[in-house]
Amino acid sequence: MADDSVSQPISPQELLATMHELTRRVRVAQRGTWFPLLVFATITLLAIPVYRYAPYLDVFGRCRSGPDYTVCPAPNPTELGYWAVALLLAYTVIAAFYIRQSLRRGVGTPIRPYVVVGVVLAVLMTAVSxxxxxHPLLSPPDPFSTDPDIGPAGWLMSGLASPLAVIGLALLVLAWIERHWALLAYTLVFLAVGTVQGNHVIRSSSPWFFLPYLLVPAGMLLLGAAAFAAFRPGTEARA
Known part of the structure; x- marks a missing residue:
């Protein structure tokens, strides 16, 4: 008489389905999407006093003045230095968070490509700026026009050579590492908003003219961090 307690062999289809499910669980356990967004929101908000109170240092000698305006196409070295240091520190903190999370959960996260890409992009942002x-996108005196026409390629380059673009492009790498489609969609929207903002001509005499260009992305990052933290799958939230 056959022993009914003997387990039936697992079919290849069942084995494949089990492997897919385990892979999905590991990817979920690896995710910590909310934390990088929170860190980037923090450094964006901390940039506000730098933009407001840091003096403009015309070390490149590029400023031009008119009867009622002064235009400086070169970035403020103080602001550029802030972003370079802040981004490098941010990626260091994020790497430490993922390492700690991996030790706590017992599931490693391949965070190195994300950190490396982020650091490289931060360095490239400084170099491109x-x-x-x-090598302005327009020759003088056109750079000081109130409505410069730099074309689609120049428009894209100008928008992507910004701190917020560095954040967004690195988030694309994180979305790939975590296999996170929601993060991919979020990042594409974030990059689109940042590119449009980076090419908007500012016409204001207020010393706070820059505020929307920091508060909007900071708000998006904070909302994204809250959403990804709130809607984490149960396995991630309990880890």
Missing amino acids: IWLTF
């Missing part, structure tokens, strides 16, 4: 100072 300085390069554009001496």
Whole structure:
């Protein structure tokens, strides 16, 4: 008489389905999406006093003045230095968070590509910003026009050579690492908003003219962090 307690062999289809489910659970356990967004929101908000109170240092000699305006196409070295340091510190903190999370959950996260890409992008942002100072997208006196026409390629370059673009492009890498489709969709919207903002001509005499260009992305990052933290799958929230 056959022993009915003997388990039936697992079919290849069942084994494959089990592997897919385990892979999905591991990816969920690896995720910590909310934390990078929170860190980037923090450094964006901390940039407000730097933009407001840091003096403009025309170390590149690019400022031009008119009867009732002064235009400086070169970035403020103080602001550029802030973003370079803040981004590098941010990626260090994020890497430490993921390492700690991996030790606590017992599931490693391949965070190194994300951190490396983020650091490289931060360095490239600084280099491109300085390069554009001496190689403007328009020749004088057009750079000081109130409505410069730099074309689609220049428009894209100008928008992507910004701190917020560095954040967004690195988030694309994080979305790939975590296989996170929601983060991918969020990041594409964030990049689109940042690119449009980066090419908007500012016409204001207020010393707080920059405020919307920091508060809007900071608000998006805070909302994204809250959403990804609130809607984490149960396995991630309990880990």
